[in-house]
Amino acid sequence: MGARMRVSLALAAAVTAVAAATLPLSAYRVTATRDNLQLRWPTSRTIPLEMKLGTGQIDVLLDGTTTWNAVGASAAQGWNNVADVNFVVNQSTSTERGRGNDVNDVFFSSSYYGEPFGDALGITLYSFDAETGIILETDVVFDSSRAWDSYRGAQRTSSRTGGRLYDLRRVAAHEFGHVLGLDHPDLAGQAVNAIMNSRISDTDGVQQDDINGLKAIYGGFTPTASRMVAGSTMRAGQWLTSANGRYRLYMQNDSNLVVYDMVDGQALWWTGASAANGQAIFQSDGNFVVYDGGNNPIWFTSTAGNPGAFMVLQDDGNLVLYTAAGVPIWNRTM
Ligand SMILES: [Zn+2]
Secondary structure, three states: OOOOOEEEEEEEEEOOOOOOOOOOOOOOEEOEOOOOOEOEOOOOOEEEEEEEOOOOOOOOOOOOOOOHHHHHHHHHHOOOOOEOOEEEEEEOOOOOOOOOOOOOEEEEEOOEOOEOOOOOOEEEEEEEEOOOOEEEEEEEEEEOOOOEEOOOOOOEEOOOOOOEEEEHHHHHHHHHHHHHOEEOOHHHOOOOOOOOOOEOOOOOOOOHHHHHHHHHHHOEOOOOEOEEEOOEEEEOOOEEEOOOOOEEEEEOOOOOEEEEEOOOOEEEEEOOOOOOOOEEEEOOOOOEEEEOOOOOEEEEOOOOOOOOOEEEEOOOOOEEEEOOOOOEEEEOOO
């Protein structure tokens, strides 16, 4: 191992809108250096993000969020539980920041360490080991001169400036993708729907192509899955996680199966069954049954007669049981 030479690189998210992608190719792009080193964090670890966007109460944003730090935390969450790397967000009230301080600072500024933003809404700055490409530090800076809010869907216009109203969450999601080592698929000539495209669009969050890119760098997240097949068992303390990482179906110690929204920790649905030493058995006949410790059924989906069935905790938080042919026959909202 030679000396650790710190190298810096800046990646921007540009302002101009681009026409929607038409070819749904899987075509993520990873960030490589001039020496063709893949920039990446070590796996099986968490990346601490120091949110310094502001913790004070602001006017309620369009999506109901009340602090910029909460918007940043929500953006980071979108990348979690899909690959063998996860963010942990530290809510910080500090205004200290610096390149080379080994802290992953996230903040607003009128420049990024004295450099003008130009067309960029946000900039991610890396420091990495020049021999291995291992990332040592990233700083994410957002242009404080823009009109910011937080909302989903099509881009909006600011009533204050008459210009574009920028959704901080989607821009932060883009920059945090850079933090993880992803680059712009569109600038590599690829037409895909991805938050990592260089230009802001109506795409407001992490897409499948982005996830594919993350998995290509770090490998999949193995401890949990978003689906369960007939012929398998869920015991207390086990869970499913939606592919986007937001929702969790958790088998509690009291045998109650609960769907949680991991962003705010709210329980969205539960069977209400309560028993000691229970287990949820997705029977090979397609019926999903919770048994108590004495092997008595205490809750079930009544979907027997469907061998090969599977159940998915979807990205919208719904829990859906499908036949082998993919026909939905039960969901938690029924
Ligand atoms: Zn970018």
